[in-house]
Amino acid sequence: MLSVNLQVRQSQSLVMTPQLLQSIRLLQFDRGELQGFLEREAESNPLLRVERPAAAAPVRMAPGGGSDLEARERAAPGPTLQTHALSEIADIFADERERRLAAHLFADLDASGFLATDPLAAAGSLGLAETDALALLERLQAAAEPAGLFARSLAEALGLQLARRGRLDPVMRTVLAHLLLLARRDFAALARLTGERESDLPEILAEIRRLDPRPGSRFEAEEAVAVVPDVLVAGPVDGAWVVELNSRAFPRVAVRETYARRVASGCIEAEERQFLQNCQQSASWLLRSLDQRARTVLRVAEEIVRRQDGFLRLGVPGLRPMTLASVAEAIGLHESTVSRVTAGKYLATPRGTFEMKFFFTVAIGASDGGEAHSAESVKLRIGRMIGAESVDNVLSDDDIAARLRGEGVDLARRTVAKYREALGLPSSVQRRREMKARRLAG
Numbered sequence: 001m002l003s004v005n006l007q008v009r010q011s012q013s014l015v016m017t018p019q020l021l022q023s024i025r026l027l028q029f030d031r032g033e034l035q036g037f038l039e040r041e042a043e044s045n046p047l048l049r050v051e052r053p054a055a056a057a058p059v060r061m062a063p064g065g066g067s068d069l070e071a072r073e074r075a076a077p078g079p080t081l082q083t084h085a086l087s088e089i090a091d092i093f094a095d096e097r098e099r100r101l102a103a104h105l106f107a108d109l110d111a112s113g114f115l116a117t118d119p120l121a122a123a124g125s126l127g128l129a130e131t132d133a134l135a136l137l138e139r140l141q142a143a144a145e146p147a148g149l150f151a152r153s154l155a156e157a158l159g160l161q162l163a164r165r166g167r168l169d170p171v172m173r174t175v176l177a178h179l180l181l182l183a184r185r186d187f188a189a190l191a192r193l194t195g196e197r198e199s200d201l202p203e204i205l206a207e208i209r210r211l212d213p214r215p216g217s218r219f220e221a222e223e224a225v226a227v228v229p230d231v232l233v234a235g236p237v238d239g240a241w242v243v244e245l246n247s248r249a250f251p252r253v254a255v256r257e258t259y260a261r262r263v264a265s266g267c268i269e270a271e272e273r274q275f276l277q278n279c280q281q282s283a284s285w286l287l288r289s290l291d292q293r294a295r296t297v298l299r300v301a302e303e304i305v306r307r308q309d310g311f312l313r314l315g316v317p318g319l320r321p322m323t324l325a326s327v328a329e330a331i332g333l334h335e336s337t338v339s340r341v342t343a344g345k346y347l348a349t350p351r352g353t354f355e356m357k358f359f360f361t362v363a364i365g366a367s368d369g370g371e372a373h374s375a376e377s378v379k380l381r382i383g384r385m386i387g388a389e390s391v392d393n394v395l396s397d398d399d400i401a402a403r404l405r406g407e408g409v410d411l412a413r414r415t416v417a418k419y420r421e422a423l424g425l426p427s428s429v430q431r432r433r434e435m436k437a438r439r440l441a442g
Contacts, residue, residue, distance in 0.1 A: 101126060104126065
């Protein structure tokens with residue numbers, strides 16, 4: 001038998017209002033995104049006035065503190081790689097048709113100065129035979145400066161430089177075709193391929209090392225963006241660090257109250273008055289949200305500085321393990337809020353300018369039961385151990401793990417290998433070959 005019942009249930013749910021969503025977005029905006037958002041708001045709200053921050057003042061660091069903003073802004077930018085590539089094409093090809101074809105096929109270079117796309121694959125769409133496109137490319141590569149520009153690979157870039165010097169003989173061609181063996185210092189295999197004596201190969205290696213593997217790197221990047229820190233850290237003063245917001249990183253927003261009162265005092269229709277009231281409410285909410293954003297950024301920065309006192313005094317060896325959750329718990333915020341605040345925000349410290357995310361590292365356990373170590377400080381130790389090696393004392397990953405355990409760092413061999421690779425350091429076998437090659441070349 002069917003029946004109809006009326007029941008009352010009570011439940012709680014979080015309703016994300018547009019204002020709350022906007023407040024969350026404001027937290028994760030970086031300086032440029034925030035400026036753009038405020039300018040768009042001012043376009044739709046006649047009561048808002050947004051002032052662009054003054055040009056960022058140079059952030060001077062303590063001696064040895066790394067590069068600063070002044071160093072990034074002190075010189076007028078040089079030509080970009082794209083500009084230089086087009087200039088070389090214009091100089092080399094006098095024929096208008098050839099110049100346009102070359103610009104279309106070859107002007108797109110990556111940061112190293114190599115062709116970013118395969119020009120021969122695009123030749124057909126221009127009604128150009130691959131052989132003709134290849135002939136154009138060879139003319140360009142033979143004359144372009146610096147040598148190696150417009151290459152399709154590292155091996156080709158090195159070959160172009162050797163050809164300019166009259167040194168691209170069959171032996172060199174074979175070595176360039178097997179760069180992986182050269183990188184591994186496998187001179188025995190190269191000797192079999194080239195017919196050269198193994199003892200002569202270090203000299204070839206030394207010659208190749210004098211070439212430029214990235215001929216395009218000497219040019220300015222397409223867009224250089226100066227980092228303006230959100231928070232300034234100075235001191236210590238009386239043993240404590242001084243943490244304050246950088247006013248130049250926060251756009252100034254004002255409400256035209258005089259304008260609002262003058263309009264409201266006139267004879268305006270009800271619809272216009274309602275629009276004006278909505279604008280006032282929106283402006284007031286925005287000012288409160290910006291103030292809350294600034295205070296939240298400062299609270300997070302102060303907690304980071306408090307926990308990373310060792311880094312500020314000693315550098316990377318003093319970096320402590322720290323998680324988003326631990327900082328959030330300490331200052332009474334949600335972990336997701338701390339994550340949004342630290343994204344794209346920068347601290348200027350006496351040791352340099354760092355993104356807030358830099359200070360969050362995983363903890364590496366201590367073998368003696370003492371205080372945990374940060375991953376970055378452990379990487380630094382591994383790099384220093386390898387940097388102090390000699391040809392007769394090259395450390396394996398097991399050796400490094402054992403030494404770290406002796407220093408109170410509990411780290412497995414596979415984790416040592418992962419950190420070593422993250423530092424861009426080769427294996428012990430490759431390092432030993434490199435050192436032997438240097439000794440023979442010297």
